[in-house]
Amino acid sequence: MTIYIIDGNSYIHRAYHAIQNLTTSKGEQVNAVFGFTKMLLKILRTYKPDYIAVCMDYPAPTFRHKEFSEYKAHRKKTAEELKNQFPLVKKIISAFNIKIFEKEGYEADDLIATLSEKVKNKGIDVVIVTSDKDAFQLVDKNVKVLNEPKNILYDKEEVVKKLGVGPENVVDYLALAGDSSDNVPGIPGIGEKTAAKLISEFGNLENIFTNIPKIKGKLGTLITEHSDSAVLSKKLVTLVKDTPDPTGEMELEQLKIKEPDNEKLLNILKQLEFYSLIKLLVKEEKAELSDFQIANNDEQIKNIFNIIKDSDKLSFFISPVGIALQPEKNKAFYVPLSEVTEELTLIYHKQTKTVPASEIFGHLKPIFENNKILKITHGAKNQFTVLEKYGILIPENIFDTEIASYLLNPSGKNHSLSDISIEHLGIKIDTYEGNYENLEISEAKNIFCKKTDVMIKSYEILQEKLHSLKLLSLFNDIEMPLTKVLYKMEDAGIKIDETYFKKLSDEFNGELNKLEKIIFSTAGEQFNINSPKQLARILFDKMGLTPVKKIKTGFSTGEEVLTILAETSELPKIILEYREISKLKST
Structure with a gap:
């Protein structure tokens, strides 16, 4: 059993400086949140811990500042763009159902040390996720330190390889060499190699002081003159292993890995426009959630069109092997086609009863030309090509989910149905890149009916968002009519000599x-x-x-x-x- 304890501040700062200029469409800077969330997902998915916790600095001076007023004083004031991202990171951690530890007067490192001590005594192996070398003092047979960006797991041997001293002497090493990142002074003139050499020869700081007479020349003088600085430095870098529990008596059960609050998490990720991360989190919708039926005989076909003619909307998707039609949410029909023309290749489903394309499009003509029925599709221009081949006029009353998605997020890279489904419905759908000829009819039904299902379910959401952003008039009066004009232009082409x-x-x-x-x-x-x-x-x-x-x-x-x-x-x-x-x- 293993617990991963994450140094929250360390990774928030690292992400902020590593990822440049990441903002939402509203101009909100979110680079630190994105980097931290990506790291957290990697920890959860790659290492699969049994327990997890995040420790964070409390935004107030600690006991170390009281001991040494210059502690971390050289650091620049936290930028507002970074400061504003801390609450967002905490929201994400909370949505993952991960416990956050912070305590006034102490640093995240102290809470990590306390937590490590508590859980290892219960037989749990500890991995501390941080890039801070202070944590090396905690390493033992049960505790390791993971530098996640560099993918290095520090055990005792790795610490010796890195610093030249073992975990038990890390505080002595830092007391001598200092730590510039925290403005810990150490002894001026003693660097990392000299510190490691002294510890190798004499052991800890106290033994070095005892043996000052044996240390000749300038080095001995430096240690004598700055012994107080070394003692103070050791106190500053020594982590507290018995901080008061910030939430009362900690129970290990609270730290057990739990399923995230998906609704809460997806809402936050959508707000931050982290669509690439949403794709990693959403689960595929089960086909049985919606009723997808195959229609390939006269009675079924008649039933479909009786339903459609009484509907006020219809989502549709025409593929080379069949057509999916959906007049209402959660109920779609797939009609396998069986006609090949010079202009459009429609591939037969093997050993399946199919319906002549001319027959289906003959039924569809009055429906598509009925302006009282709203037609919903994705990539309307491609669909127009097929409709016109079968003598159907381009529908007047039509809604293109692709164009709606683009208007809502013009800077977004992807506006596929899969992306729309993830962003607006929180559902991942199958994407099929292969040859349609290889599809079994049941596979084709699920793939194409899921498309119409996403179209009809996302329509109201997209419509409402367009309205709230005052883009509905632009969509209805300019974009959709322009789509038809562009189709006509592309279809007509130009004459050349x-x-x-x-x-x-x-x-x-x-x-x-x-x-x-x-x-x-x-x-x-x-x-x-x-x-x-x-x-x-x-x-x-x-x-x-x-x-x-x-x-x-x-x-x-x-x-x-x-x-x-x-x-x-x-x-x-x-x-x-x-x-x-x-x-x-x-x-």
Whole structure:
């Protein structure tokens, strides 16, 4: 059985400095929260502890500040952007159902020491998650220190390898060498190597004082003159193992790993826009939560359209192998199709009774052209292509979840149905990247009906959010009509004079051949003009031109660099012309 005790402040500060410029769409800085949450998830998933706790500094001076007014005094005042993130981190820890320990007058390190002492005496192995070397003094056969970013687990041997002294002498080592991160003075003039050497020779600090007469020269003088500083430093770095329990008598059962409060956690992560972390947390919705039915005979088809014609909305998704239709929440129908046309390839489900596509779309025509029924889909332009092939007019009353998602978060990278489901419904759905031909009909039913299920369930949420942000008019009056216009433009394409463009391409080829000969002649050899590495060799090594900009792979030969070089040399000028014509030809 193992407990992981996390030094909260250590990792919040580390995340704040490691991750730059992470803000929400509202401009709220959340880099420290994101980094800490990611680390916490990694601890839970990778190491699977039996128990867990987070210890944090109380935002007030400690007994160490009373002992030494300069303790940590060199540190800059905590930035407001970081200070504002501490309550958010605590909310996330709480949502994970993890206990937080903090106590006025003490540091997180003291609480870690106290907690370690208590639980190891109950036969529990301890892993302290921190990057603070103070914690090395706690290491023994039952206690280890994990530096999570570097993935180093410190036991006794690793501590010796790191500092040159064992855990039992870490406080003596820091008393001599000091600790600049906490402004612990130590003895001026004694560094880490000298401290380790003295401890190796004499043992602890007290024995070093006893043997000062044996320590010759300047070193002995330093120890004599600054012994008070060393004693104070040892007191400052020694962790307290019996702090008063901040919440009363601690019961080990309180620290047992529990299921997180998913609703609370997902709400916080959505608020912070941590969608990549949400994907790791949400669970797949069970297919049985919604009623997905296959319809592939006349009676079933008739039943579907009787339901649809009396509905006020319909979510739909047309795939190459079938169509999913959903007139209400939690009830969707999948119709396997069986027609192949020149314009649209519809693949048969093997050994399954299917319905001719022309028959289904014939039933759908009056429904899709009925403006009283709202049509909900995702990626409307792709769906329009199929509808028009079967003579169905583009629906007037339509809601595209993809466009709605984009309007709500234009800076977001992903607006897939899977992302919408996670962000707005808190549900993970299957994504299928393979060949539809390989799908069994039951698999196709679940995959495509889940899509329509997400569409119809997210519609009201997206609609309400658009309304609250005053974006509904933009969506209805501009974006959706524009989608239809763009589809028409893409479908119509543009006419080109093929003969003229063939002639133009030949002219470009001729010009490129001429320039190529001039380039090779000027360079004095043939080389791959399109290779930045070979071009750099010619320009900078062979011709001796002065490099302008260095990149990872050598010296840059980009347009900006060649333009500068062209002011004093002919070859870069010709290469720029070659690139321009080459780009025109490829266009």
